[in-house]
Amino acid sequence: MxxxxxxxxxxxxxxxxxxSKHAKGELLRYVCPSAGNNDTxxxxxxxxxxxxxxxxICSNPECAQRLARFKVRRK
Structure with a gap:
């Protein structure tokens, strides 16, 4: 040992x-807007x-296009 x-x-x-799984540093990170912001x-x-x-999301252009249509759901 x-x-x-x-x-x-x-x-x-x-x-x-x-x-698909990747190292964290290879991916692009997006976050939900702040609670006071009405932007989705x-x-x-x-x-x-x-x-x-x-x-x-990964660097695949198709994933970026699909993320653009993603809607933030708030509780």
Whole structure:
């Protein structure tokens, strides 16, 4: 066991459109707008640090097109 090289943990996330799994850093993250905002469009989170429910999509252009039609559902 002392001979084994330990790999660093890389978090994985799933694309909400095509359901493929990727490393978190390879995906684009979108979040729901703030509660006071009536806009229903998702907000792109370039640095992946905004608070709120995150939605991840892969770099496939078809997934980006389908996400553009995605509606935010609020409770």
């Amino acid at each position: 002392a001979d084994t090289i330990r790999k660093a943990h890389a978090p994985t996330r799933m694309c909400v459109i095509c359901r 469009a998702l907000v792109f989170d370039e640095k992946q640090v905004l608070p709120g429910r995150g939605y991840y």
